[in-house]
Amino acid sequence: MRQYGITVAERDELIASQAGMCPICLAASAEHVDHCHETGRVRGVLCFNCNSALGKLRDDPDAMRRALAYLEGNVWKPTLVAQGVYRLPS
Template identity: 75%
Template sequence: MNEEIEARCCSRCRQDLPRTAFASNKSMPDGLQAYCRECSAEYYRQRQEAKGKKVRAKVPVPPGHKRCPQCEDVKPHSGWERNKSSSDGWASYCRECRAERNRISYFKRKYGLTPAELDVMIAEQHGICCICLAAPAEHVDHCHETGRVRGVLCFSCNAALGQFKDRPDVMRRAATYLEGNAWKPTLVAPGVYQLPS
């Protein structure tokens, strides 16, 4: 008798089903689970719900597609990054959700900010840069010595602070220069300059 077409009775639903309807279990005499796959899934769901845990419903996924656990959308493989270490060769989350998760992780790791705290900072600034008061606030500015977050700036103002190396004295001279009070240091000795007061 061929074991592949031999029927077997499920201990739970008491139906005679083909052997392919049962998962393998090496500790059993015939090498199969006592419950069929459907009964095993239902039993697992009931046990998890009894513990107060939620079990997500099984969603049919067509070939060439994958379901994202965050947005719960079924998307084609073109919406996923490759991942050689995963069992199916694709990342766990779709491109959009993965980018959002990486963004949240970056702000938490680098600045200690959650998305809600960042949104509050931007709202306190009315959504505009603290320095130029014109461009939208999009870049977190922080002190490179202490790591303390100072505010949210536009790209240009944040880059300008970096170019001035966060030195207030240099920025004050730059402001004086822009206001038309141009001055030049006086050479008093080789390599020694005197700055006007």
């Protein structure tokens, strides 16, 4: 049986190479095959939550960087320069 172009044995090998854990959160079991939606290439095996998060951010690295900046408290905010005039961060 194949899932996303890999066999169950290949999936199990990936999970074993990740010590059975999700490589993103390091807290949950790796159970869901993650793949690039553009190329179909399998990237690894993730937990449900991390796999869903990547999908919800549309596999967009820029969106993920903004999410990281947000979590770290570096929120993107325009600066008021004059009444009704804002400078955007670069």
